[in-house]
Every structure is written in structure tokens, then in C-alpha cells.
Amino acid sequence: MQTNSKQKIITMAVLVFIVILALAVYVILEMPEDMRLGSGVLSDAEVAIHIIDVGQGDAAFIDNGDKDILIDAGPGDSAPALLEYLDALGVYEIEYAFFSHPHEDHIGGADDIINHYKVENVVMPDYYENTACYRKLMEAVDYEGSDLIYSCSGDKFVIGDITVEILSPGPRYKPEDANGVSLVMKVSYGEVDALFTGDAEVENEEFILRNYPDKLDCEILKVGHHGSSTSSSEEFVYAVSPEVVVISVGEDNTYGHPHVETLALLNSHLDKIYRTDRDGDIVIGITKDKYWIAE
Numbered sequence: 001m002q003t004n005s006k007q008k009i010i011t012m013a014v015l016v017f018i019v020i021l022a023l024a025v026y027v028i029l030e031m032p033e034d035m036r037l038g039s040g041v042l043s044d045a046e047v048a049i050h051i052i053d054v055g056q057g058d059a060a061f062i063d064n065g066d067k068d069i070l071i072d073a074g075p076g077d078s079a080p081a082l083l084e085y086l087d088a089l090g091v092y093e094i095e096y097a098f099f100s101h102p103h104e105d106h107i108g109g110a111d112d113i114i115n116h117y118k119v120e121n122v123v124m125p126d127y128y129e130n131t132a133c134y135r136k137l138m139e140a141v142d143y144e145g146s147d148l149i150y151s152c153s154g155d156k157f158v159i160g161d162i163t164v165e166i167l168s169p170g171p172r173y174k175p176e177d178a179n180g181v182s183l184v185m186k187v188s189y190g191e192v193d194a195l196f197t198g199d200a201e202v203e204n205e206e207f208i209l210r211n212y213p214d215k216l217d218c219e220i221l222k223v224g225h226h227g228s229s230t231s232s233s234e235e236f237v238y239a240v241s242p243e244v245v246v247i248s249v250g251e252d253n254t255y256g257h258p259h260v261e262t263l264a265l266l267n268s269h270l271d272k273i274y275r276t277d278r279d280g281d282i283v284i285g286i287t288k289d290k291y292w293i294a295e
């Protein structure tokens with residue numbers, strides 16, 4: 001009798017141990033790779049660009065030491081996941097939040113970002129949109145006391161060792177749709193340049209080709225308008241001549257993004273196209289003279 005209950009206890013103990021071990025292995029395997037600057041795959045990085053999977057929308061975070069930069073905040077329904085991602089990076093303060101244009105898939109999460117973090121500066125095109133997400137963004141800016149800066153081509157922001165140049169829209173440009181006011185931003189650190197295009201259209205690309213032909217050559221391109229064929233003209237893609245392209249796009253979206261024509265054009269130029277719907281978050285480590293995809 002006594003031996004039996006002893007055996008039972010030992011068996012139970014072994015079972016409990018196995019369960020704990022299995023849980024520990026599961027937790028370790030499931031734990032996302034540490035994507036903080038200076039650790040893991042980013043141990044050599046001085047700056048990191050995170051193009052965050054927010055479904056159908058855009059959100060990018062540039063980890064720049066104590067002068068962090070956000071470009072767009074994705075749609076409202078992905079805001080909790082976006083905050084979780086930034087919290088995991090240890091973000092507390094954002095020096096500059098750029099909102100490319102006031103469409104929901106770019107600013108839906110903006111009020112959550114501004115309410116949750118200390119956002120010093122908010123940069124947007126000077127374009128009013130009578131929508132709930134636009135009003136919520138403006139209320140958050142007002143309530144939190146962030147500096148609001150309306151920007152257009154020709155502006156330049158020096159943020160720590162990063163330079164951000166605005167290439168579009170032109171100062172007097174009056175588009176038919178908010179996509180046309182998308183801030184097109186050239187982000188430079190040392191010799192590495194990345195181009196963020198919002199939902200800028202072919203007409204905006206033509207403006208940049210005419211006005212800033214020497215500024216277009218960039219290693220990294222966030223493809224315009226989720227890979228829509230209303231962006232990414234052949235002339236523009238060739239002028240940028242990117243080595244890495246990223247499409248921020250939601251799986252099975254109703255717009256059919258990315259469009260086959262855009263994929264064909266990018267594929268004629270590059271072997272690999274990074275897509276948030278297939279690859280999830282895309283993280284790029286950067287030093288003054290090199291960059292790498294952190295995988």
C-alpha cells in the first residue's frame with residue numbers, strides 16, 4: 001500500500017516535471033526574437049527600421065536610440081498589436097511621428113499612439129479630412145500637447161544622426177484624393193537611404209522625378225500604396241533602384257493589393273520582395289555603411 005502511494009507520488013512528480021519542461025520549451029520557442037537595438041540579430045545595429053505588420057495599412061518604426069521616429073500608425077483595429085510591439089521594444093517616447101496622409105489605414109492607430117507614448121512632434125501634410133479618425137488624431141495632438149508641423153517638399157528634419165527629407169507633395173499641390181498629399185520621405189543614416197512613400201501616386205512620383213532626380217537613389221523602398229498599380233511607375237522604380245523592397249499589405253485584402261503589374265515590375269528588378277502579409281514584421285538593421293534584414 002505504502003509502496004503504491006510512493007510510486008504514485010513519484011509518477012505524479014515526474015509528470016509535473018515533464019509538463020513544466022514542455023511549457024518552458026514552448027515558451028522559449030514561441031518567444032519572438034529580441035529585436036531591440038544592440039541585442040540579438042541587431043547587436044551591431046546603430047539604427048533599426050521596423051516595418052510592422054498591421055494588416056492592410058502602413059506602420060514603420062525607426063529605432064534611433066533616444067530620438068525614435070514613427071511613420072504611420074496602421075488602421076484602428078491593429079492599434080493594440082502595434083502598441084504591444086512598440087512596448088516590447090521598450091519604447092517610451094517618440095521624437096517624431098510622421099503621418100503620411102489622413103487615411104484610416106495610416107492614421108487609424110494615431111490617437112492611440114499619441115495617448116500612449118510621449119510624442120514630441122507630429123508631422124503631417126496640410127490637408128483636412130472630415131473623418132472620425134482625423135478628428136481623433138487632432139484631439140489627441142491637442143490634448144497631449146505634441147507640436148504639430150504641416151510639411152511639404154523641401155522640408156528637412158535632422159533627428160539625431162538621421163536626416164528626413166520630404167520630396168512630395170509640392171507646396172501648392174491640390175490633389176483630388178488624400179493619397180496625393182502623402183508625405184514621401186527619404187530617411188538617411190550614413191550611406192544608407194530608405195524611401196517611404198505612403199500612398200503617393202504616379203503623379204507624385206513624376207513631381208519627384210522632375211524636382212529631385214538626384215535624391216531618388218535609395219537602398220530600401222517601402223513600395224507606394226500597398227503595391228497598387230496607381231503607384232510605382234517603371235521610371236520611378238528604376239530611379240530609386242532599390243536593393244530591398246517592402247510592401248505593407250493585408251492578406252486577402254479587397255483591393256487586390258499588391259497588383260500583379262507592380263509585382264512583375266519589382267520582380268524584373270529584384271529576386272525577393274518582402275511583404276508583411278507573408279513575411280510578417282520586417283526588421284532592417286543599419287550602420288553608417290551597411291544594412292541587413294534581421295531574420
Ligand SMILES: [Zn+2]
Nearest residue numbers: 057103105199
Ligand atoms: Zn494606404
Ligand SMILES: [Zn+2]
Nearest residue numbers: 103178179199
Ligand atoms: Zn491612402
